[in-house]
Amino acid sequence: MLAKKAKADKLKKQQIQPYSKIVTKDAKTDIGLFKIHTIDDKYLYEIPDSLFDREMLMVTRIAKTASGLGFGGGKENTQVLRWQVKDKKVLLRVVSNNVVADKSLPIHEAVVNSNFEPILYAFPIKAFSKDSTATVIDVTDLYKKDVNSLGLSVRNKKNYKVSRLDESKSYIESVKSYPLNIEARHVKTYYASNPPSNSSTGTISIEINNSMILLPKTPMKRRYFDKRVGWFTSSQTDYGLEAQKSKRLTYLDRWRLEVKDEDLEKFKNGELVEPKKQIVYYIDRATPVKWRKYIKQGIEDWQTAFKAAGFKNAIIAKDPPSVEENPEWTPEDARYSVVRYLASPIPNANGPHVSDPRSGEILESDINWYHNVMSLVNGWFFTQTAAANKAAQNSEFSDEVMGELIRFVSSHEVGHTLGLPHNMGSSSAYKVEDLRDPEFTKKYGTAPSIMDYARFNYIAQPEDVGVSLFPNIGIYDKYSIAWVINLF
Incomplete structure (x- = not known):
């Protein structure tokens, strides 16, 4: 009798x-x-x-990590998903955009048949909204269980010899909904025979x-x-072309920079206009206060390149809101x-x-700024410029000098987030005589691109008074930004 009742209860739970x-x-x-x-410890979508x-x-991303296992903010995985209704279930499927063909073409069917979308998770439908325009599912297990693509990467599991998830020490911290995104945070504890730290615990959290x-x-x-x-x-392979x-x-x-409708004529006439949506970078709350202005300057140094593309204030830096302002x-x-x-x-x-x-639209970027990058630029600047630069003739630089070095690194890394790779060939465009010329270097910097690894002006000699030692946003950077942004 009890077994029948348990079975009936189970069937009832499975029903909508x-x-x-x-x-x-x-x-x-x-x-x-x-x-x-x-509802208590359950989360419904x-x-x-x-x-x-x-x-x-x-x-x-790993929001908080164990010592020795990467860093807080490190990206573990990126994938495109879609939610799909199938009978009495909702499927979460992984979408591939590597192979395509236009939906209007007969070959599209063959492309679909050869690229069946794997099912990441299946959820029983729990209910429909009162007006029948939405579907309710329980997603608790999606974040509570060990779903490879949403947790610690397979690579890290192998490195640290992870055997399984310890569910008793794993939990969901929060799941929050915003207008265009959902943010879920969960703590995972894994049994590991080779953890990166705290080896006596035999686990990684x-x-x-x-x-x-x-x-x-x-x-x-x-x-x-x-x-x-x-x-x-x-890139992607397209089977629907005439080839x-x-x-x-x-x-x-590339970032989506668009001209406001009311500014289109101004833009075409060569006037600088602000884009519909600016590129905004926030400075981490954890950043030491004395270095913040230099990182922000490095970000906004790129405004000169966007001006070449017809935009003003296209890229800006902001301090983050305080916990009190926006918890x-x-x-x-x-x-x-x-x-x-x-x-x-x-x-x-x-x-x-x-x-x-x-x-290819860039949706967001996070620059990873390691504290010890200061030791790196200290060594570069001393080695490359101390012969002609008294400010570099110390083992430790003044805050002003270190600040300018931080500004340089900031500009270089922002260049990557805008889409520019390293440009190792740019520095070959300048002659030795150019790099010893104060007027030339003040106007053009030390390389046509800040994305070069030329670093600082090690050509300058003690008698080259007033010569610039730093690269800046160069003529190549301005040209490439303008070419990439402008589709007119």
Whole structure:
């Protein structure tokens, strides 16, 4: 009798229930891209019908990490997903944009058949909204269980000999909904026989942040790659072209900078205009106060390049809101591009970005700024300029000198986030005589591109009074930004 009752209860739970039975009066609801209902330790998504089959980008980052396992803010995975209804379930599928053909063409069917979208997770439908325009599912296990692409990467699991998830020490911190994205935070504890630190515990605990952002319904217009202009790119194989073979299309990763409708004539007449949406970089709250202005200057140094493309104030730097001003602001939120300040002995910085694989549109970027990058530029500046530069003739520089070095690194890394790769050939354009000329170097810097590894002016001699020692946003940088941005 008890077995029959248990079976009946199980079947009842599997059935689609009235909305009020699932989303009870105890639910706390967060309204955004999806409605998120929290009931005790359960998390329910209420997905509008209009968002099924829309493509969404999931970015997985380590928000907080164990010592020796990367750094807080490190990206673990990026993938395109779509939510899809199938009978009494909602499927979360992984979308590939590597192989395509226009939907209007017969060959599109063959492309689809050869690129079946894997199912990342399946959710029983719990209920429909009262007006039947949305579907309710329980996503608790998506973040509570060990889903490879949403947690610690397979590579790291192998490195640290992870055997399995310790569910008793894993939990969901929060799931929040915003107008265009959903941010989920969860703590994962794994059994590991080779943890990077605290080996006596035999475990690794990390906090993961998953940002799911809605991609534009209509992708941004592409700018196709031209080998004469170095740039970071995306690519896909298109079977729907007139070419008598499949063709690999390569297009640029670039920010969407558009002219406001009311400013179009001004823009065409050569007047500088502000874009519809600026490129905004926030400075991490963890950044030492005395270095913040230099990092911000390095970001906004790129305004001169965007002016060459017809835009003013196209790129700006901002301090983050305080906890009191906005307690929900977090650098892991996919809406914000942030210069992340990392407590790491690594003497480096890097500037990755996240882009829409369909169009190359850069959606956000986080510059990873390691604390010990200062030791790196200290060594460079001393070695390369001390012979002709008294300010570099000390083992430790003044804050003003170090600030200018930080500004240089900031500009270089921002260049990467805008799409520019290293340009090792640019410095060959200047002659030795040019680099000893104060007027030339003040006007053109020490290389045509700040993306070169020429670093500082080691050609300058003690008698070269007034010569510039630093590179700046060069003539190549200005040209390439203008070419990439302008489609007129």
